[in-house]
Amino acid sequence: MTVQHDLPAESTTPDGCPVSSVTETPTGCPISHQAAAFDPFKGDYQVNPADSLRLARTEEPVFYSPVLDYWVVTRYDDIKEIFKNPDLFSAAITLEQITPVSEEAIEILDKYDFAPGPTIVNEDEPIHTERRRALFAPFEAEAVAELAPAITEVTNEYIDKFVTRGQADLVDDLFYEVPCIVALKFLGVPDEDIETCRQFGMQQTLFTWGRPPAEEQNRVATGMGQFWEFAGGLVERLKQTPDAPGWIPHAIRVQADNPELITDNYLQNIMMSGILAAHETTTNASGNAFRTLLENRHAWDAVCEDPDLIPKAIEECLRYAGSVVAWRRMTTDDTAVGGVEIPAGSRVLIVTASANRDETMFPEPDEFDINRKNARRHLTFGLGTHTCMGATLARQELRIFIGEITRRLPHLRLVEDQSFTYLPNTSFRGPEHVLVEWDPSQNPIPADRP
């Protein structure tokens, strides 16, 4: 056991401290001040998760957090080992509410017959791979490439709305809506339902990965219940047009051949979780990428001059400022991670943002370098059996956003002195707003000038 023993075993923290009654890990070791102070819902972790764990990476790379009742893992090699060992590190808890749901919120959810179940990302082997294979066709590179012209078109329609304005909020004006439209098109949601699905999105992040106070839990639970009901209705309607394009119609066709593999409950679950998987992750990745590129002007200018650099720039953005910063697993047996013993049944928070800044993997990890040779080895999409199925689509969207904006607005700059805000939660990270400005009379394409 290598957890630091900074606190004497008998010491208790003073009143008002978050861990006053807990001084030991579940394996009986005293908890360090650093581990006791770790709180991913506020403070340093919310500002910059990788930076907040800088000391942990060198001094205490695996530690128990009493605030969360999770073991926190911070180093690249340890996290890679966890991802590559799905039998020992079960994915079953990945969509569990990290904040226990109140009795009242449970009653609200019951009213909607909310029945969250397996949905690929939280399934274990062998059923996980069986379903993943059966449902993969729409994620293949060729199928995703077919969506590129439509994504480029809708992106330009949105840019048209602000290109002569001289200022914009890239999140409100582009990155929130376009990835949502793309996600829903990908799933096969009809146009008339897109707005309703959009409204439900954010509730899900707060519900699963946030720490909503009691009164907010009821509001969020109501939103989740309504979303669940809506997702079920949508699947029923899509069953009337099984030949339609999109992932859910594809899954409906798989169900026709193999109803035991893909049940109705499973369809409802992938409908609901698919929206979150595809939308907010990409919205956040886009906000992070543009903030990072514009803060590193040399990189932005290089990409404007040579669009062939875009794919490398995307990988470095995903490494440096990923939109998924932490993921979860549960141990199925007693084990050790980085030399720290972890009992069976423990919850583990794997902070991929920290792994992505691990200097043993990425030299000068805090440098943003679009020519970094191994940037693509970041863990932002996970690794192993559960690696993100939508990575090709996400990369394609980022390519189109960066390609079109650097082409039409290369002189874009961040509004000075803006403060970036983030939705408080453990795992999904992207700025709520990215304010930019430019001189529209200097737009390089004459038709884009006022």
Ligand code: HEM
């Ligand atoms: C930049 C954007 C995205 C990021 C950072 C991201 C990240 C992730 C992560 C961390 C996982 C879990 C990996 C694991 O457990 O090992 C995952 C799984 C998944 N993602 Fe993404 N994702 C993104 C975009 C998308 C998109 C656009 C879609 C759908 C079109 C999508 C669909 C999925 C699915 C279906 C899974 C479950 C895969 C499995 O468990 O086998 N993701 N993603």
